[in-house]
Amino acid sequence: MEDKLSARLDQLNHDYYLDCDFATRVIHAGEHFGEFGAHSHNSPIYQTSTFSFKSAKHGSDVFSGREEGYMYTRLGNPTVKVLEAKMNAIEGREVKLRSPETRVSSLVFSSGMAAASAAIMACAKAGDTVLIDEALYGCTTHFCCEVLPQYGVTSIELDTSDLGAVEAALGRYPKARALLFETPANPTMKITDITAVSRLAHRVNPELCVIVDNTFATPYLQNPLALGADLVFHSTTKYLCGHGTVVGGVVTTNNDRIKDRLYILIKDLGHSPSPFDTWLVNQGLKTLALRMERHCSNAMTLATFLEKHPKVSVVRYPGLEHFPYHRLAKEQMRGFGGMIAFDLKGGYDAGVRLMDNVRLFTLAVSLGCVDSLIQHPASMTHAVVPKDKREKAGITDGLVRISVGVEHVDDLITDLTQALAKV
Ligand SMILES: *Cc1c(COP(=O)(O)O)cnc(C)c1O
Numbered sequence: 001m002e003d004k005l006s007a008r009l010d011q012l013n014h015d016y017y018l019d020c021d022f023a024t025r026v027i028h029a030g031e032h033f034g035e036f037g038a039h040s041h042n043s044p045i046y047q048t049s050t051f052s053f054k055s056a057k058h059g060s061d062v063f064s065g066r067e068e069g070y071m072y073t074r075l076g077n078p079t080v081k082v083l084e085a086k087m088n089a090i091e092g093r094e095v096k097l098r099s100p101e102t103r104v105s106s107l108v109f110s111s112g113m114a115a116a117s118a119a120i121m122a123c124a125k126a127g128d129t130v131l132i133d134e135a136l137y138g139c140t141t142h143f144c145c146e147v148l149p150q151y152g153v154t155s156i157e158l159d160t161s162d163l164g165a166v167e168a169a170l171g172r173y174p175k176a177r178a179l180l181f182e183t184p185a186n187p188t189m190k191i192t193d194i195t196a197v198s199r200l201a202h203r204v205n206p207e208l209c210v211i212v213d214n215t216f217a218t219p220y221l222q223n224p225l226a227l228g229a230d231l232v233f234h235s236t237t238k239y240l241c242g243h244g245t246v247v248g249g250v251v252t253t254n255n256d257r258i259k260d261r262l263y264i265l266i267k268d269l270g271h272s273p274s275p276f277d278t279w280l281v282n283q284g285l286k287t288l289a290l291r292m293e294r295h296c297s298n299a300m301t302l303a304t305f306l307e308k309h310p311k312v313s314v315v316r317y318p319g320l321e322h323f324p325y326h327r328l329a330k331e332q333m334r335g336f337g338g339m340i341a342f343d344l345k346g347g348y349d350a351g352v353r354l355m356d357n358v359r360l361f362t363l364a365v366s367l368g369c370v371d372s373l374i375q376h377p378a379s380m381t382h383a384v385v386p387k388d389k390r391e392k393a394g395i396t397d398g399l400v401r402i403s404v405g406v407e408h409v410d411d412l413i414t415d416l417t418q419a420l421a422k423v
Contacts, residue, residue, distance in 0.1 A: 017029055017089065018089065018093070022090060022093075022219075022220060022289055023289035023290070025086075025089040025090055025093065026086055026089070026090050026285055026286060026288055026289060027286045029085045029086045029088070029089035029090070030043070030081065030082040030083070030084070030085025030086050030089070030282075031043050031082065032078070032082070042283070043078075043079065043082045043279070043282065044078075044079070045079050045275055045276055045279040046070075046073075046077050046078045046079045046275050047079075047275050047276055048073065048077075048275070049072065049073050050071070050072050050073070051069070051070040051071055051072065073272065073275065074266070074267060074270060074272040075267055075272075077272075077275050077278075079275040079276075079278050079279050079282070080108045080272075080273060080275065080278050082278075082279075082282050083106070083108050083236075083250065083278050083281055083282050083285070084105075084106040084107065084108060084250075085106075086282065086285055087106035087219070087250050087252050088104055088105065088106050088252070090219045090220075091104055091106070091219050091223055091225055091232060091252040092104035092225075092252070094223040094225070094226035095223070095225045095226050095254060097226070098226055102254050103254070104225060104252050104253065104254050105252070105253060105254075105256070105259040106250055106251065106252040107250070107251050107259065107262050107263060107266060108236075108248070108249070108250050108272075108273050108278055109248065109249035109250060109251065109266065109271045109272075109273060110247070110248065110249070110270075110271050110272060110273045110274070111235070111237070111247045111248060111249050112137075112215060112233070112234065112235025112236070112237055112238075112247075112248070112249040113139050113140070113143070113235075113249070114249050114269075114271040115233040115234070115235070115249030115250060115251050115271075116137070116139075116140045116143065116213065116233060116249070117143050117147075118251065118262055118265040118266070118269070118271055119178075119180075119211050119231055119233050119251055119262070120143070120144065120148070120153075120178055120180065120211070121261075121265055122209075122231075122258045122261035122262045122265060123177045123178040123209040123211070123231075123258065124148075124153045124177040124178055125152075125153070125177075126151060126152030126153065127152055127153075128152075128153050128154075128175075128176075128177045129153070129154045129155075129156060129173050129175065129176045129177065130144065130148070130153060130154070130155050130156070130176060130177055130178040130179070130180065131155075131156050131158060131160075131169050131170075131173060131176045131178070131179040131180070132144050132155050132156070132157055132158075132179075132180045132181070133157070133158065133159065133160040133161075133180065133181035133182065133185065133192065134157040134158060134159055134393065135159075135182070135185040135186065135188060135190060135393055135394075136180070136181070136182055136185075136186075136213070137182065137186055137213065137215075137235075138381065138382075140180075140213070141157075144180075145157070156169060156173060156176070160179070160181040160192040160197055161183075161185075161190050161191060161192045161193070161325070163193065163196055163197070163200065166179075166197055166200050166201070167200055170200060170201060170204040170205075171204075174204050174205060175205065176205070176208060177207075177208065177209065178208065178209045178210075178211055179197065179201050179208060179209070179210050179211065180211040180212075180213070181197070181211075181212060181213070182212070182213040182214075182215070182216065183212065183214075183216075183217065183222075183332075184216045184217065184318060184325075184329070184337060184339065185216075186216065186339075186401075187339075187341045187377055187381075187395065187399065187401040188316060188341060188393065188394040188395070189316040189317065189318055189323070189325070189339065189340075189341055190325065190394070191318060191325035191328045191329050191332075193328055193332070194210075194212060194222075194224050194227040194228060194229055194332055195227045195228050195332065197210065198210045198227065198228030198229050198230075199228060202228070209230045209231055209255070209258060210224075210228065210229040210230050210231070211229065211230070211231045211232075211233070212224035212229045212231070212232045212233075213232075213233055213234075213235075214232045214233065214234055215233075215234050215235045215238050215239070215368075216238075216337060216339055216367075217333060217337055218234070218239045218240065218288065218292060218337075218368075219232075219234075219288075220288050220289055220292040220334070220335075221292060221296075221333045221334050221335045221336075221337055222332060222333045222334070225252065225253075225254055227332060230253060230254065230255050230258070231251060231252070231253040231255065231258060232251070232252050232253070233249060233250065233251045233252070234249065234250050235248070235249050236248035236249055236250050236281045237249075237366065237368075238366065238367050238368030238369075239288065239291070239292065239295075239338075239367075239368035240281055240284065240285050240288065240368075241280060241281045241284040241285070241368075242284040242285075242287065242288065242291055242368060242369065242370060243280070243284050243369060243370055244366065244369040244370075244371075245280050245284075246277040246280045246281055246284075247277070248273050248277050248278065248281055249273075291370065291406055292335065292337075292338070293335075294406040295337065295338030295404055295405070295406060296319075296335040296336055296337060296338060297409070298338070298404045298405070298406065298407075298409045298412065299317060299319070299336065299337065299338045299339070299340055299404040300317075300319045300336065301409045301413070302340060302402070302404055302409065302412060302413065302416070303315050303317035303319060303320055303340050304320070305413050305416070306340070306342050306416070307320065309420060311344060311345055311346065311350070311420050311423055312342050312343065312344060312345070312420075313342075313343045313344070313345050313398075314342065314343045315340065315341075315342045315343075316340065316341040316342065317336065317339075317340045317341075318333070318336040318337065319335075319336030338367075338368070338403060338404040338405075339367060339401070339402070339403055339404070340401070340402050340404060341399055341400065341401045341402075342399070342400055342402075343396055343398045343399055343400075344398035344399075344400060344423065345398065346398060346423055347396075347397040347398040348378055348379065348397035348398065350398055350423045351376040351378060351379060351397065351398050351399070351400055352376065352379055353422060353423045354374070354376070354400060354419055354420065354422075354423050355374065355375075355376050355379075357418070357419040357422040357423070358374055358415055358416070358419045359415055359418070359419070360372065360407070360411055360412065360414075360415040361373065361374040361402065361412070361415055361416075361419075362374070363375065365380060365381055366403070367403035368403060369403065369405060370405050370406050370407075371405040371407065372402060372403065372404055372405035372407060372412055373402065373403040373405070374400065374401070374402045374403075375400070375401050375402075376399070376400055376401075377390075377395050377399055377401060378390065378395065378396070378397045378398075378399060382395050
């Protein structure tokens with residue numbers, strides 16, 4: 001009786017959601033009900049470092065791969081499997097619609113940086129070159145330009161939003177193993193054309209791995225694999241978890257060879273996530289569709305408000321019509337996201353004063369939380385970058401970045417109004 005019930009529930013769960021909408025898939029995918037006849041409504045947390053075997057034969061069957069099972073949490077854990085299934089269901093479905101025989105795999109990491117570094121290491125070995133966008137998350141740039149050379153891998157920086165520059169770099173480095181970019185990029189919101197860049201790269205070398213850091217957009221707004229990329233990763237710390245409670249990462253790829261290498265890196269470098277953290281991401285992910293709708297609509301309202309404000313010069317938000325990448329964003333994204341950057345006419349001091357006068361916005365780095373965050377790159381995240389290099393990357397003294405939360409937008413406007421009045 002119990003077995004029948006659980007078989008029926010499992011079947012419902014595994015077959016039915018695949019054809020449903022994103023909002024439904026992300027809630028139902030991968031959920032399982034635990035054991036011992038207790039059909040837990042939420043997938044249990046397997047907070048354990050190791051797993052016991054029923055017999056010597058069972059142990060040997062699991063270790064040899066003759067039987068599916070779990071051995072040790074660094075090598076795999078049922079709570080982590082739920083997140084892998086959810087990511088496959090939301091990234092893989094768009095891929096399947098375009099190419100029905102393609103399957104995707106996801107692997108969960110202890111941080112976004114663990115995911116980013118493993119993604120590149122899975123593609124490149126000593127003697128290889130990788131092409132990277134010049135505006136990446138700071139630690140990703142540092143890893144590529146300072147750490148990788150110690151292991152014989154060369155990183156070449158370029159502006160991937162400039163297709164001419166991409167073509168030129170591919171011409172100069174036709175054997176490059178990977179091409180990595182973020183879109184929208186941090187913090188300038190620059191957009192790279194995923195379809196065009198993937199096409200150019202694969203024309204030169206079908207084996208070249210196009211890697212997209214999709215942290216800002218999320219799978220709800222953008223599916224790079226469906227647009228031609230080979231590997232997509234997210235810092236789950238941000239929107240996927242959504243509540244600022246976890247540091248984590250996830251990679252999804254349609255390339256089985258790269259997937260196998262990524263698994264070895266998790267196993268041998270210890271990039272595996274904590275079951276509890278992964279469970280929190282699983283819970284957060286269930287409301288991703290709802291949250292992104294609100295992030296997007298709040299951000300559009302705030303961007304329009306800021307654009308008209310006398311103390312603001314430029315607003316960078318992909319949803320604004322005059323934004324240089326607006327048309328491209330409209331083509332490759334289903335919405336414009338929750339991140340806005342804007343320039344204060346008063347420069348550095350104005351930025352500092354704004355930070356000190358907001359009441360509702362939290363003065364913090366990171367992004368993608370339910371609450372709104374604000375930061376001033378020139379005095380905070382990018383303070384160590386020399387001013388000329390910073391300005392060349394579009395990070396001016398007066399640039400402010402906000403991660404728009406899901407509060408009521410009127411309260412956010414009220415807070416910015418009072419804080420800008422003191423600038
Ligand atoms: C935060 C972030 C990362 C790094 O993720 P962690 O979870 O902090 O390791 C990478 N890329 C982008 C775009 C990010 O915002």
